[in-house]
Amino acid sequence: xxxxxxxxxxxxxxxxxxxxxxxxxxxxxxxxxxxxxxxxxxxxxxxxxxxxxxxxxxxxxxxxxxxxxxxxxxxxxxxxxxxxxxxxxxxxxxxxxxxxxxxxxxxxxxxxxxxxxxxxxxxxxxxxxxxx
Amino acid sequence: xxxxxxxxxxxxxxxxxxxxxxxxxxxxxxxxxxxxxxxxxxxxxxxxxxxxxxxxxxxxxxxxxxxxxxxxxxxxxxxxxxxxxxxxxxxxxxxx
Numbered sequence: 001x002x003x004x005x006x007x008x009x010x011x012x013x014x015x016x017x018x019x020x021x022x023x024x025x026x027x028x029x030x031x032x033x034x035x036x037x038x039x040x041x042x043x044x045x046x047x048x049x050x051x052x053x054x055x056x057x058x059x060x061x062x063x064x065x066x067x068x069x070x071x072x073x074x075x076x077x078x079x080x081x082x083x084x085x086x087x088x089x090x091x092x093x094x095x096x097x098x099x100x101x102x103x104x105x106x107x108x109x110x111x112x113x114x115x116x117x118x119x120x121x122x123x124x125x126x127x128x129x130x131x132x
Numbered sequence: 133x134x135x136x137x138x139x140x141x142x143x144x145x146x147x148x149x150x151x152x153x154x155x156x157x158x159x160x161x162x163x164x165x166x167x168x169x170x171x172x173x174x175x176x177x178x179x180x181x182x183x184x185x186x187x188x189x190x191x192x193x194x195x196x197x198x199x200x201x202x203x204x205x206x207x208x209x210x211x212x213x214x215x216x217x218x219x220x221x222x223x224x225x226x227x228x
Contacts, residue, residue: 026191027200044217061150061202062191067217078147081191094188098217109217 001130004088008125009037017120017127020087021106023047023055026094030055033087034106038118038127042109045084045097051106052099057082062096084112086129146202153178153204161208169209176203 008015021036032055044065052058062081068074080099083092095112119128142148156178157164164173164180174182174194181197184190187205194203207214 026195039219042217042219046219058146059200059202061146061204062187063203063205063215064150064154065215065217066212067219069219078150094191096187107219109219 001132002088003128003130004086005126005128008122008127009035010125015125019108019127019129021108022085022087022092023051023106024083024085024092025055025057026060026081026083028083036086036106036108038113038120039107039109040113042107044079044109044111045095046100046103046107046109047082047097048103048105049099049101050104052080055082057099065096065098067098086116088129089131150202150204153202157204157206164208170207172205172207174203174205176201 004019006017006019009018017038018035019038020033022031022033024031032051034051044067057080060080060082061078063079064076065079066074067077077098079096082095082097084095085092093112093115115131117130117132121128153175157173157175160175160180168180168183172184172187172190173180174184174190176194176198181203182190182194184193187207190205194205
């Protein structure tokens with residue numbers, strides 16, 4: 001069973017747990033690898049608009065969500081289907097992502113994180129992911 | 133509804149197509165509730181093209197039937213719960 005580990009990103013204060021992910025368009029014609037940050041406070045996963053453009057996701061709308069930040073206004077936004085896996089694992093799973101211009105990194109929300117067993121070792125600044 | 137990509141909202145734009153599928157879903161919603169409560173339904177070209185127990189299962193089935201095109205999916209009877217997203221980590225601006 002794979003148990004890949006990553007270091008927290010020390011470029012953030014406090015340090016931010018991150019992993020490497022592979023994103024694949026559902027027709028499997030485009031794929032990118034990137035760092036992604038673990039955001040268990042978010043219901044869903046969001047990616048930067050720049051990735052949306054690079055992967056040409058416009059045809060892959062899967063629905064709409066009412067999206068807000070805490071205390072912020074609610075906005076209806078399209079969600080795009082995409083295949084996602086954390087590096088070190090075999091299977092891709094389908095995620096529906098919000099593509100945002102105000103974002104410069106991938107944020108993995110609980111829709112993705114809940115598929116794994118994740119240990120956040122804040123003392124060692126290390127993330128361990130497994131899929132028991 | 134205004135989107136930040138409003139310039140893409142022509143009648144044939146992916147966003148407009150997805151909105152039309154959403155409108156079709158809600159026109160059928162009473163019947164969907166009778167037949168598919170608790171299941172994921174995908175609407176394309178104005179009709180139900182896939183039903184599944186998870187978003188992933190329904191998506192795979194839908195794409196295999198209608199190809200890769202904008203669709204509208206939701207979980208019947210739990211729409212507001214599954215199609216709501218709150219970011220607890222709002223981007224913060226710190227001015228010193």
